[in-house]
Amino acid sequence: MERETPTAWPVRRRMPDLATLDDSTRAAVVTAVARLRTLRDVFADRCLALLRRYVPGYAVLSDDEIQASARRFMDILTSELSSLRVPDAALRDVLREHAVERAKRGLPHDALAIGYQLGSREMLALMDEVAADVHLPAAFLVAMHDSTWEFSNEASSLFARVQHELVLERSHVEAERRSAFVEGVLSGTLPADRINRDAHLFGLDPRARYVALATRASSSCETDALRRAVASAMRSPSDQLLSAPVRDVLGFITARSPEAVVGQLVCVGPPLPLDQLAAGFDAAVLALHTARQFAMSGVVHLTDLGPRPLVLSSAGIAESLAAKHLTPLDAVGGSSGEVEETVRTYLDCDQQVGKVARRLTVHPNTVRYRVKRFEQLTGLDLRRTEDLVTSWWLLNRRRA
Incomplete structure (x- = not known):
């Protein structure tokens, strides 16, 4: 069996450099543009009717706003074509501004994209009517159709990007407002009436x-x-x-x-x-x-x-007590670290020798010896409440 050859899509034709057109085609373009200028109000009325019928999102705009926008795009198109320029660049310059303004008015980007496509279709319909009267070459008209629809797709992408950027911008502004409120409440700088409001x-x-x-x-x-x-x-x-x-x-x-x-x-x-x-x-x-x-x-x-926050306060008192009781411990050298760790653990374990021994993996007698050594060096008797509190405070402050 013969394999079927897939049908190739026709190649899209792009608008030619209008300055390179032959004299007759250029004259036809100039005549067509002049005719289009007389139809700007017709174009505006048709766009309004289409948008009101098929795109509910345009309800946020008045009739006058929709018609004024249609006339503006018609003016750009005819101005560029009369100057023998492809209008894409001029349209790009205003599309972003147009998209931002419409989005801020509450027009969804998909409604804006559909509206632009409907306007493009109506513009091409008018061009087709005019082209037949002025004998515009078919090849030029096809190129205009292809370029218009290609640019319409580009415009839809631009509208979506603008909508996304505005969402991010609003999100950023909202995050800043939330952060400012939280900072004002927690720092105590926001007045009570403002907080409650x-x-x-x-x-x-x-x-x-x-x-x-x-x-x-x-x-x-x-x-x-x-x-x-x-x-x-x-x-x-x-x-x-x-x-x-x-x-x-x-x-x-x-x-x-x-x-x-x-x-x-x-x-x-x-x-x-x-x-x-x-x-x-x-x-x-x-x-x-x-x-x-x-x-x-x-x-x-x-x-x-518990009392741990107090351990970090009264620096002057702590330094004088440390100088009196811990300096002799430090002077011992190498074994002082073991003694200090054992006593701190001893206090953390509520003076339970067996629990300390298990935690430090040493013999209970080693714990007893180190506790006694601590008392001898520091002059603090852990059987006395005041000395016990002082020991706990100094050792935990040093650890902190």
């Missing part, structure tokens, strides 16, 4: 209580990872979280505390009304600073830290 814009109820979260990131990539981790813990899309950098901390406003945040340190303030949440954020930041010093991770509340 704008809360609903961000899905918040000024009568409800919220919690402030505080965490820290060292890079934009880490910030994104933290947002995703918190979003996952809250079971919420990351782009819907209310977060903002506040000083050197990344802060969040959430309806509740996350139960767990895998692999991250997130500190939580107490539930408070929005206009008092700055105090809750301060508590979360204090918890964050303390928990980082103690190499903690997970979800941490200030109340989980």
Whole structure:
């Protein structure tokens, strides 16, 4: 059997350089353009009728606006053709501006693309009518049809790009507004009346209580990872979280505390009304600073830290006590590190020698010896409450 030869599509004809046309074709083009100019109102009326009938999206525009736009494109086309220029370049110059303006008016890009195609079809229909009267060569008319439809496809792509860019721009502006609100609430710089007035814009109820979260990131990539981790813990899309950098901390406003945040340190303030949440954020930041010093991770509340925040305060008092009690320990040299670690573990384990021995994998007598050695060197008696507290404070401050 003979194989069928597939039918090839006809090659698209592009508009020729109008300056190179022969005299008769050029004269026909000039005459056709002059006739088209007299039909600009007819073109505008036809476009209006088509758009009103077939493209509901154009309801956002008035009749006058649609007709004025049609006349403008007719004027560009006839002006370029009368100057013996292919109109594509001139149309490109106005299409983007036209697309942005229409999108801001609420016209969807698909409606705009269909409208442009309908307008192109109507323009070609008028050209066909005029061409028959002025005897425009068929080859030129076919090239005009092919070029017009090819440019119409290009215009559709441009409309889609403009729509995408505007969506991104609006998203960026909205993200900046959200961030500014969160920063103002958590830093305490936004007045209470402004907070209560704008809360609903961000899905918040000024009568409800919220919690402030505080965490820290060292890079934009880490910030994104933290947002995703918190979003996952809250079971919420990351782009819907209310977060903002506040000083050197990344802060969040959430309806509740996350139960767990895998692999991250997130500190939580107490539930408070929005206009008092700055105090809750301060508590979360204090918890964050303390928990980082103690190499903690997970979800941490200030109340989980016990007296640890106090360990990092009163630097002057701590230095004088350390000079009195820990300097003799340090002077011993190599074994002082083992002694210090054992006593710190001893205090963490509520003075249970067996538990300390298992944790450090040493004999219980070794634990007892090191505790006694610590007392001898520092002058602190761990049987006395005041000395025990002082020891816990100094050793944990040094670890922090």
